[in-house]
Amino acid sequence: MSYFEILNLDREPFSNSPEPEFFFETPQHVNCLQQLEISIRLRRGLNVVIGDVGTGKTTLSRMLIRKLHGDDTVEFHLLMDPDFGGPIQFLAGIARMMGAVESARGLSEWQLKEAIKQYLFRRGIDEDKVVVLIIDEGQKLPGFCIEILREFLNYETNRFKLLQIVIFAQPEFNATLERRENFADRMNVCLRLKPLDFTQMRRMIEHRIAQASQAGHDPVEFTLPALAAIYRATGGVPRKVVMLCHQVILAMIVHNRSRAGWFLVHSCLRNRVARRRRRRTVGWGVAAVLAVAVVAFVTGISIKRDGALDPGDRTGTAHRARISDKTVHPLAASAQSPWQPSAAMAGSTAGATSSPAAPHFRKSLPREAAGGQPTAPSGRD
DSSP: OOGGGGGTBSSOTTOSSOOGGGOOOOHHHHHHHHHHHHHHHTTOOEEEEEEOTTSSHHHHHHHHHHHHTTOTTEEEEEESOOOOSSHHHHHHHHHHHHTSOSOOTTOOHHHHHHHHHHHHHIIIIISOOEEEEEESSGGGOOHHHHHHHHHHTTOBOSSOBSEEEEEEEOTTHHHHHHHOHHHHTTEEEEEEEOOOOHHHHHHHHHHHHHHHBOTTSOOOEEOHHHHHHHHHHHTTOHHHHHHHHHHHHHHHHHTTOSEEOHHHHHHHHHHHHHHHHHHHHHHHHHHHHHHHHHHHHHHHHHHHHHHTSOTTOSSOOEEEEOTTTOOEEEEOOOOOOSOOOOHHHHHHTTTOOSSOOOOOOOSSOOGGGGTOOOOOOOSOO
16 A cells, blocks of 8 residues: 555655646746747747746646647657757757657768758648757757757748747856847747745645545645745745655654644754755765875875985985086085085185175185195286
8 A cells, every 4th residue: 555545645746756737727837838839839939938946847848748749730859958068969869859860970060950951841841740849958058059059940931930949947048048149039938937926835735635635535734834834945936845745745644644734844844954964964074084085195195205215315415516617416415514615715715814704606716725826926016
């Protein structure tokens, strides 16, 4: 027996999958479906639906397909993740999905575009079909995909567009429309979805429970304070409402209740916050362990590099400059005191008994400093 039968339910009422049976027709969603259907049937070309995460864009796309599925003159193609690496990959995916080519291997960008264009002319003019391309997660569309879609909108007759495009996207897509005015100017409709108000949220919850309840049994009840707590926690975003109500239903099964009140909703909210904190704590713990491991690894490499040097010399190799020819010779490590002047240099300064001054280096030493006889003075005084 399914555990939902404890609450007299035939199935899960708050599934996170876009099930058309649980679609609640709010005024904005009904208006959106109607405008999209009119635009598709009139073959107006480009249509865009923008909404925040969880406002029902995916469910709306499935409802649009379901609504026109019985019409043999309409042909749908659904692109769920338009994150492509290049133009050829995007064109090959579209061509294979439509059946314009059997295999895109080895075809160039121009050949793929020609194959799609011939397919659209054959289906749209010769067979009088309406070809619809629905793109979900439209905010992921790269710039080259936008440009290719703009080119597709140029495939037309004197009366209509050969390809109908419907893009469902998050608000990030607004920046794309602002950057590409030549694409945005071709939009027939641009619709925006908003969160539900309190009344719409309450009716959506009641609609889902009624769809999942067994006939002849009292349905699960959410009290008014419970609904107020749900609305305050979710802001009326349908996906958040569904997720929270699912947790409430599970809590009702565990506590053997058929009525959800304010305290039960808040208990679910506290549990959800606690789970998030635990996940955050675990995440920080993993990050700390990784940081320690990286530091230990880097420190080990540094120790190995130091060990590769001469054990008696940790300060590097010392050097001495011979002034006569400026040749540099490496010196082995020595316990000798810091640098001392050589005998020659000492001799050159033996007569200097005045106060010490900064050492003065000359490019070449006089002959007497090298131990020879002093030279005679020149003839001129």
